Amino acid sequence: MTRRRTWASRLADAAIITVSIIWMLPLFFAILMSFRPQRDPITNGNIFFGSTLTLANYMSAWEVAPWPAHYANSIIFVVGVLVVQVFTITMAGYAFARLRFPGRNLLLGIVLLQMMIPTGVLLVQNFATIRTLGLYDTQIAMMVPYWGSAFGTLLMRQAFREVPYELEEAARIDGANWAQIMRHVYIPLTIPSYVAFALVSISSHWNEFLWPFIVTRSAHVQPLTVGLNKLYQTSDVGALYGQLMAGTLMVIAPLVILFILFQRRFIESFASSGIK
């Protein structure tokens, strides 16, 4: 009985390890390709290390697009979205959690519409709005639709509700104003929710392509994903897959490394989210 279970359990181990290795193969071969010479693509019986390794692909990929600018733009985009979001979701989250006012449920319903109709789907009209506002080809154009977050508002509403109300009262008796109460009572007690929100927000915007691509034209404002698109356009023609893999790895590395460092945090955050 015990022995049988052990075998079953070993079989289960082998199954999930095999699947996981298969899932990692694309990344493995992307890394391998990125270090192989351009003139020596993988060939029959030579898909592994049958050749010299080189950094040439990284150097040629580096020349296709202004990568330092793209890195900076991705960081500005992600941080610029998140910083404003922290303010808007804190304010709205608190109002919906702790204040009573006429029209509260209606207004919450309106905010929640954003979760039902994702901003990314309304490309045509949002593009028109960006044009009308004169924001085309700016960093702000990429960020502004995301500054308000229904998901973040709901998340903070939930978190603030779990803070004992007595703490707010006590702070008030000590003469604290609203901003001080937020800073010294609510925000410190809900840091895990902010972290969860930040990780989800950062990873979704770091990876975003279509919207930034539509509202920008100049490389000096475009993020990494748009740079990768350009690299693809130039690499595909000559089947320069080593160069394409090198560029892809440069784009995905920061988030993957961040994930490896904070794996538990990331997984908990994603589990607490319904959006990406």
Place this chain on the structure above:
Amino acid sequence: MAGTAQTRAATDAGMAIARPRKSLLQILFPYLLIAPTLILVVMFTIWPAGQSVISSLYRPPRMATGEPTFVGLQNYIDLFDPTHYIGSNFTQVIINTLIFTFATVLVAVPLALIFALLLNRRIRGLALWRFGLFYPALLPLIGAASIWAFIYSDTVGLLNTILRSFGLSGQNWIGNANLVLGSVIVVNIWKQVGYYMIFYLAGLQGIPRDFYEAAEIEGASTLQQVYYLTLPLLRRTTLFIMIIAFTFGFQTVEQLQVLGGGGPGVRSNMILYYIFQNIQERRNAGYVNAMTVILVLILLVFTVSNFLIFEREEKS
């Protein structure tokens, strides 16, 4: 000065005591807090959604200076008319979108459950195996697709190289109209499974251990425990995952930029990407708005049914 007024307003409202007189600032305080979020939601969700509905009823002018003409539902009729230049494409695009979404959900969600069950055990190197399954979810779609562009390349691609080394013939995975949609679906399943798995892992953590101990004492085998205990307890999780998987499916299109651009023809194109491709085509302005409305309606059906199902679950 404003600080103390705000404080009082917050106290009043928070404690829900209707004092006889409130200053204007006190009354406005909650609305001021919500205003930024509300304005942004109106500007980038409600206004564009309404504008899409209105614009979808008009046909753009022939010349840039003209006025658009009201055509009622004609744009929608054209979209579903297989003999019309846009309709012949759009019917294919909508079929692709449905196949892509359903295939992804029906394969990825059960796989995610199996992976979660296998991973939710004592296992050496857990963090590594979990990383292996989850990392695709962290990649930008366009980056994941770039890796697969190399795998699928018909000349120097990994897949064909492996096939040929076994004496099989390589395929043009992206260029062949019969294969391309399947190739794109595989990429999406590979990318999404780990994300859905995370929700199942969280759901499994929530099941108390003594449930299983009781089942064990009753003599239930592991498979019986999964079938009679785990699956029913994960019903809500499954429902939640299905809903987000469906809504993602309809929006997941960025990979097409790298994997075939929706082609050959429109054989792998999907609604949102088709909208994106036509965004600058002035003569199709009415059509892209109608397509947007159709896409929004499809998404609403899924999210609203989600809310209704959960409401009913709560009550029972």
